[in-house]
Amino acid sequence: MGGSSLESGAERNSASPLVVPDGQSTSGPGPEAAPSGDLPWGPAEDGLDRPYWDGLVAGELRLQRCGQCGVWIWGPQWICGACHTFDPGWQAVEPAGTVYSWARSHYPFITELADRIPYVTVLVELPAAGHRRVLGILTGDDAEAVRIGERVVGHIELDEGATWPLLRWRRETTEGARS
Numbered sequence: 785m786g787g788s789s790l791e792s793g794a795e796r797n798s799a800s801p802l803v804v805p806d807g808q809s810t811s812g813p814g815p816e817a818a819p820s821g822d823l824p825w826g827p828a829e830d831g832l833d834r835p836y837w838d839g840l841v842a843g844e845l846r847l848q849r850c851g852q853c854g855v856w857i858w859g860p861q862w863i864c865g866a867c868h869t870f871d872p873g874w875q876a877v878e879p880a881g882t883v884y885s886w887a888r889s890h891y892p893f894i895t896e897l898a899d900r901i902p903y904v905t906v907l908v909e910l911p912a913a914g915h916r917r918v919l920g921i922l923t924g925d926d927a928e929a930v931r932i933g934e935r936v937v938g939h940i941e942l943d944e945g946a947t948w949p950l951l952r953w954r955r956e957t958t959e960g961a962r963s
C-alpha cells in the first residue's frame with residue numbers, strides 16, 4: 785500500500801465491456817454515463833469520514849478520538865458527544881478485535897457485488913479503541929465458521945477497478961487463539 789495516487793477524482797476503469805440489453809443495442813445515443821465498474825464505497829460528500837478513507841489509503845485504520853476528553857467515537861461525528869468539542873481528532877488503531885455480531889447475506893444489496901453472495905458481515909469490537917465497534921465483511925475460506933467472540937484481524941484491500949480500498953476481516957487462525 786502507500787504511495788498509490790488514490791484521489792477521489794482518480795481515473796475510472798472503463799475497460800470492462802458494457803453489456804447492452806437486447807432491444808437497445810442499435811446505434812442510438814450512447815449509454816448514459818454508465819458507472820463503468822467503479823465500486824460504490826468511498827468518502828461521503830460532506831467530508832466527515834474522509835480521514836477514515838485517507839487512513840486506509842495510507843495503510844491504517846483510523847477512527848475518531850476526541851482530542852479533548854480522549855473518548856473514541858465511531859461512526860464519525862462532527863462533535864464529541866461526551867464533552868461537546870467540535871471536530872474531534874483522528875487516531876490510528878490496530879485493526880484487531882473480536883466478533884460482537886455477524887450475519888450472512890444471501891441477497892445482493894450491492895448490485896456490483898452480486899456475484900459474491902453469500903457473504904458474511906461482522907461487527908467487530910476493537911479493544912484498542914475503547915471497544916468501539918466497526919462493521920465490515922469477513923473473508924477467507926473459513927469465513928462461514930465464524931463465532932461470536934472470535935478474534936479477527938483487519939486487512940486493507942484494494943479491489944480491481946476500485947478507487948478506494950476496503951478494510952476486510954479474517955479469522956485469526958493462530959494456534960491457541962481459542963482459549
Ligand SMILES: [Zn+2]
Nearest residue numbers: 850853864867
Ligand atoms: Zn470529548
